Amino acid sequence: DSGVTQTPKHLITATGQRVTLRCSPRSGDLSVYWYQQSLDQGLQFLIQYYNGEERAKGNILERFSAQQFPDLHSELNLSSLELGDSALYFCASSVGSITGELFFGEGSRLTVL
Amino acid sequence: DQQVKQNSPSLSVQEGRISILNCDYTNSMFDYFLWYKKYPAEGPTFLISISSIKDKNEDGRFTVFLNKSAKHLSLHIVPSQPGDSAVYFCAASEEGGSEKLVFGKGTKLTVNP
Numbered sequence: 307d308s309g310v311t312q313t314p315k316h317l318i319t320a321t322g323q324r325v326t327l328r329c330s331p332r333s334g335d336l337s338v339y340w341y342q343q344s345l346d347q348g349l350q351f352l353i354q355y356y357n358g359e360e361r362a363k364g365n366i367l368e369r370f371s372a373q374q375f376p377d378l379h380s381e382l383n384l385s386s387l388e389l390g391d392s393a394l395y396f397c398a399s400s401v402g403s404i405t406g407e408l409f410f411g412e413g414s415r416l417t418v419l
Numbered sequence: 420d421q422q423v424k425q426n427s428p429s430l431s432v433q434e435g436r437i438s439i440l441n442c443d444y445t446n447s448m449f450d451y452f453l454w455y456k457k458y459p460a461e462g463p464t465f466l467i468s469i470s471s472i473k474d475k476n477e478d479g480r481f482t483v484f485l486n487k488s489a490k491h492l493s494l495h496i497v498p499s500q501p502g503d504s505a506v507y508f509c510a511a512s513e514e515g516g517s518e519k520l521v522f523g524k525g526t527k528l529t530v531n532p
Contacts, residue, residue, distance in 0.1 A: 308462060339519075348423070348508065349463070349522040362519050396462055407453065408520065410462030 309333065312397050312411035320419055324385040327414045331378055331399030337361065338380040339408060340372055343394040355380055356402075387418045422446045423511050425523035433531055438496040440526050442509030445490065449511040453520065454483060454494050457506045466507070467494070499530045 309332035319325055331338050340352040351364035355374035366372075369387075374380045384391060394415050398408035424443045432438045440454075450471035455463035469476040469483045469492070476483050482495045496503055509523040 308464065310462070341522075346524065348421075348425075348524040349510075349520075351519040351521065354519060364519055398462070407465045407468065408463075410455075410464065412460065412462050 308409040308411065310397060310399050310409050310411035312395075312414050314414055315412065316415050316417075318417045318419065319387060321387055321389060323387050323418075324383065325387065325416065327382040327384070327395050327397075327416075329380045329382070329397030329399075329411060331380070331397075332409050335399035335401050335409070336378065337400045337402060338374055338378070339398040339400075340366075340380070340382050341396040341398065341410075343396065343413075344390075344392075349396065352382070384416070387416075389418050392416055392418045420445070421523075422449075423509055423521050423523040425507075425509055425526050427526050428524070429527040429529070431529045431531060432499050434501055435498045438494075438499045438503065438528055438530065440494040440496075440507050440509075440528065442492045442494075442523055443490060444492075444511050446511070446513070446521075447490070448513045449521075451512045452483070452485060452492050453510045453512075454481075455508040455510060455522075456503075457508065457525070463508055496528075499528075501530045501532050504528055504530050 311330040336357045339354045341349040352366040354362040372382045394413045398410045453468040454466040457463040485492045506525040508525045510520045
């Protein structure tokens with residue numbers, strides 16, 4: 307158990323819909339990262355937050371947004387969903403703003419039909 | 420463009436033998452490298468890392484070798500055990516980890532009893 311909690315574990319929705327994925331980092335970790343893993347792809351970095359502030363941005367689509375709340379949990383919002391958004395979405399956390407070793411949650415599997 | 424490449428999607432070895440997983444990178448600014456292991460239905464877990472100031476780092480049965488001139492790193496597992504069967508991801512970052520981790524697509528290792 308990494309200490310990182312992601313909900314929901316599985317989500318099935320239709321094209322055009324909007325979903326929110328939630329992540330609670332390990333106790334004491336200030337940084338939260340979101341990664342997307344599509345079929346046969348590696349983990350694609352989406353975005354990082356550190357203590358509530360956006361720290362780094364990767365290949366995140368404009369239809370996607372995220373935020374980190376004062377209690378340090380984070381939400382990833384995916385809107386106008388397309389079939390190609392079907393993927394595993396991982397949240398990870400670390401103590402500081404330096405990436406280094408990340409602790410990953412079990413992931414949220416999104417299926418868009 | 421893929422900055423971190425794991426060219427072997429899968430590898431099969433016998434229990435007790437050595438497993439060698441390879442990773443190549445193209446970004447000469449990468450200076451911190453990590454290996455993560457992922458079991459099905461779980462998030463990736465940190466395995467071992469190496470800084471660019473070293474060419475080898477060892478942790479029990481796991482050793483990572485870095486060849487900066489060739490932009491190549493490898494993970495050696497000796498002796499391999501059936502419990503090592505998992506997907507192994509190579510990851511890299513710039514500036515000692517202050518930038519986002521870039522992951523390869525992973526290599527699925529199967530250790531046969």
